[in-house]
Amino acid sequence: MKLSELSSAEVGNRLRRHGLTIRTGPFNFRILSTIDSIAQGLMLLYPDFPLVPEGEFVDFTVTLAPTGGIRRWWRPQVRFVYDGASPFAVLPLDHAFPLLEWAMNWCISTQAHHFLTLHAAVIEREGCAVIMPAPPGSGKSTLCAGLVSRGWRLLSDELALISLVDGWITPLGRPISLKNESLQVIREFVPGVVMNQVTHETSKGSVSHMKVPAEQVKRLGERARPRWVVFPKYVPQAKAELSLRSKANSMLELGGNSFNYTVHGLTGFEVLSEIITASDCYDFRYSDLDEAVSVLDGLAQKERG
């Protein structure tokens, strides 16, 4: 059963009472909240995600609760609660949906140590994955959103989940986080794009999330083999261009972008080493999304031969 098969009243009801449990890739999340924007955001962005049957194992239970006291009426706030603790600062109530997304990322990145987890976007074509690690502001998510709307499949825009056994990447497929100028860029690039309402004045600026195409959500069980490691960088006026980069340095950068490389010790090193051995590594400068997509399409075409 998918989330879209529930009425909005039932979604709200579940969120308020025992929780709405959805599967996102390999994880089952139970979400509890009385906040309307959480229900609205889930119905808009997660309609194609499967609901988890009652009694099945839940990986993470996250609660987004309005704060009490006078704050209920004067500048209301939202608190993320996990396992009885509040790991983040409280935020204005209208930040509730982005906070849910950040909270879900936090759960995975701090606790899912059966994967080697990188802070990176991952997209796939022909079974081959591009890992795109990059610092905030590099245009990683914008590029990812552009590619996903032009035939590439999203595995994740934030977290690369790498198997410790064979190095393959498991999809998460959750909505793509976009911010500031990239919101308008993607609206223009993807006619008919579905985005949640924009939340302004967050720590990242103005943010929203883009819905992932339904046909991609259906393929959340399909893993992909790492084939390229691409470090994107948005450079105004730059021609889209890939340039080969040192594999050794790319491996160190991936380690530095990992949430749990040090947790895994030698296993993490060996997994990264295998990924880098099997991948071509590039720096990628771009400004125009059409050009960028075309250059990365070229990689996939070459792979097809």
Added chain:
Amino acid sequence: MTGDSSEACFVQAVHRLNPLMQLHWCQFGDDWVLFEALSGHTHQMDTLTAVTLMTLGRTSVQLPELVSQIAEELELPVNPELSNALSGILERLAAAGLIESAVS
């Protein structure tokens, strides 16, 4: 201690791999990546540095002997340039805790 005497001590010192180190390597062309399991640190290095560390893993040597061993292994001429390069590498490896240097 003056600079000169310090340099003389360094040349006379015997260098060896820190016996606590557990080294794991991978190689990409001329670049090497080293994982040291005890500290969990990962290092990137060039071939000269990697071969120096591997040599010190097999044997404890003074700088002049190290220069001739490395020169033979990498088919390089023995000259002051190589000696200076290896001297710098030894200092960096010692600073990273990967090797020990002691005056015998």
